[in-house]
Amino acid sequence: MSNKMWGGRFESAPDAIMEEINASIGFDYKLAMQDIAGSKAHVAMLAEQGVVSPADAAAIGAGLDEIRAEIEDGAFAFSRQLEDIHMNVESRLAEKIGAAAGRLHTARSRNDQVALDFRLWVRDAMDALDLQLRELQRALAEKAAACADWVMPGFTHMQSAQPVTFGHHLLAYVEMCARDRSRFSDARRRLNECPLGAAALAGTSFPIDRHMTAKALGFDRPTANSLDSVSDRDFALEFLAAAAICATHLSRFSEEIVLWSTPQFGFIRLSDKFSTGSSIMPQKRNPDAAELARGKAGRVVGALTGLLTVMKGLPLTYSKDMQEDKEGVFDAAQTLSLCLAAVAGMVRDMTPDAARMKAAAGAGYATATDLADWLVKSLGLPFREAHHVTGRIVGLAAAAGKELEALTLEELRSVEPRVTPEVHGVLGVENSVKSRVSYGGTAPANVRAQAESWLARLADEARAGD
DSSP states (O other), X not given: OOBTTTBTTOOSOOOHHHHXXXXXXXXXXXXXXXXXXXXXXXXXXXXXXXXXXXXXXXXXXXXXXXXXXXXXXXXXXXXXXXXXXXXXXXXXXXXXXXXXXXXXXXXXXHHHHHHHHHHHHHHHHHHHHHHHHHHHHHHHHHHHHHTTTOEEEEXXXXXXXXXXXXXXXXXXXXXXXXXXXXXXXXXXXXXXXEOTTOTTTTOOSSOOOHHHHHHHXXXXXXXXXXXXXXXXXXXXXXXXXXXXXHHHHHHHHHHHHHHHTSTTTOSEEOOGGGXXXXXXXXXXXXXXXXXXXXXXXXXXXXXXXXXXXXXXXXXXXXXXXXXXXXXXXXXXXXXXXXXXXXXXXXXXXXXXXXXXXXXXXXXXXXXXXXHHHHXXXXXXXXXXXXXXXXXXXXXXXXXHTOOGGGSOHHHHHTTOTTOOGGGGGTTSHHHHHHHOOSTTOOOHHHHHHHHXXXXXXXXXXXXXHO
């Protein structure tokens, strides 16, 4: 008895193990809506070109609409024996409308069909993630505007370096999110070519109109090479690369939330909504949402590595290895979406401790660079000499157990006799951040302007999208 999917070339059914390793319906059912959309565009084009009759096209379109409703209602029975989403839909269509269903697959192959479905799915995922990134930017910018002049330590090597503002620190992640969105946007632009009509690998002899299907499905144009059309997974790799970088940004911020919420830092407090307790230590408040967002970045990075490994040795065109292209992408998109929601929630939920941050900002001689700059500007010292003088003053303060601003004029002059009383105007942390007025600097006026600018841009985007 011939195989009902592959026709007369095969006389028996596959082995159970073959069926197990070959079936993809366990995950590619996620492509159902994209598969139906592609089929509707394809059959409409076939009818327009006179390849199928208007009556058959109408029956196929109506049947596909009914199948879509069944899937949305959870009433559709997916079959492993039918391998994938394409054959599941086509088989159900045959049950509904009879022999006319067989005309749907004219002038296409499962190769260009899955390439189309997957592109459509990734495009939808990019659009959804872009909206989530925009909401995270909004949450960060709102918090930054509220905390534009809240002083905190800035770090290099995890050591106190120079005072910055909490708002400035948050806006750094707004910029990272902007680049993440730009990467998704760039990848989306390159993705937005339609492979439908490439058929198995060589195109088709039927008089199809690929520009019509491309337009109907929201693509900019059809793909230009049939071999590349069915074998390309660059769009999935680019999606995963952008997702991996984005997840890394979220992981870095989550690490800071973990640090800031410790009793040792005490810069922020998360509410019970984003904290958990310990089964044995009643005093614990664990920032598990941040830790999980940090940990889940590994899954997204792993998905990119996995697909690169799948694709690296494949000759043109399609190979069954490429069935392994989807699960990692599906998981990465879902994981990143969850992490974006969690991080945005934590940003809105966190309560910063301004006094604790300001106290930490003044520790560790964080205004030493301000002193060196003052020596250059006020006394005309070359910076390298000013750096050396400042180092000696820091050593003096450390020996005396004092912060720089607590040193007397006489103590300062014991190192550099030309120091004037005006020096104390630059040694406090608030004076330090106010002085950083260069574009992109941490001065509160800069931070407030940047936060307001971002909020206006994001509001404009939201209005344009409505």
